[in-house]
Amino acid sequence: MVLTVYFDMLSQPSRSVLLFCEVNKIPYEKKVTHVGGGDNRTEEFQAINPVMRVPAIKDGDFVLSESAAILKYLAAKHNTPDHWYPKDIQKRAKVDQYVAWHHMNTRENSIRVFWTEVIIPMMRGREVDQARLERQLPALEETIDRLEQVYLKDQQFLCGDDITIADILAVPELMQLYGAGRNVTENHPKLTAWIERVKNKLQPWFDEFHTPLYKMRQKRLKGEKAKL
């Protein structure tokens, strides 16, 4: 049974799924689905995911969307090391708790700022709407504060002392902002150290998959416009 992963490297949850497959040596085939090029709008892809988003997987005849669901499915199917998504119901509940909060907090607030700073100016050929950005930044700052004070605290990772799917979902979102030229964890040394720990657990694929964002950052810091 072949596992195909449909992804766009600029999609944060796509990177989470790819990283999980690589670090757990889950055999899979990559299917680049370039959202900017409309690959997600083909009939073929709609049969995989009617909401036309990435990532999505096809495992034999089974199709699945939503990175949180995909990660949990792959962890169960491939019997990955327990720490990723622990079987103990309390430890598991703590991971589920972060993953639920992630959607409308880490992910939502990072995306909003990324769209305002990068995507919308690029699509419309305009300057950044500073007023809109100013309205969105407080929610992002609150999210960063909560990541540190409510989830990470004095632990090594978001849900305890070992890496879980929570970390693999969160870090790519923050890296998206890094690509935009932001240093979101600048005043949060605990979070900065945590990101390094997560990266180290996921190399060499972490750097490989984030290279487009590293390049974007370099260009943006030099004042060049990003291309996607």
Place this chain on the structure above:
Amino acid sequence: MGLEVYFTILSQPSRAVLMFLESNAIPYTRKALDLRKGENRTEDYSRINPMMKVPAISDDGFNLTESVAILKYLANKYTVADHWYPKDIRKRAKVDEYLAWHHTNTRPACASLFFNEVLLPARTKQPADTVVVQSALTQIKNALDKLETMFLKDSRFLCGDEISIADLLAICEVMQN
């Protein structure tokens, strides 16, 4: 101590958790919080849930927030009928898929409409902002279209032919409006 459930009856995810407990005859103590009186903003409650939202549970000292996490925890802990959160990895994945999609679709759409049409006008004594309400209605229409054509399509419930925790969460959002 046992299982304590912190909720407010106007909160959609609170109702989903209560319905799950009741229909599975899981023993628990209700701890109703009046949000208008700020009962979610006390020091005691912030120890249960630092985000100060509802619902939350405290199960013999184990504190948990986020209705999706709570429902999964309860389904895993207690012996409930399999259909609520199936053990088969494909069926479970389909419930997880809806629950993930729910956060960014059904929930924000329904919550936004209720907030802008009911809560905010009640608080500010101003009429609802029709532009914002219209935008929320469009979001809801999109979410409901997907519920009907994608999740429900050929099945009796959102994730198959039997009810699951996905249906509990979705129905409470739809009922809010």
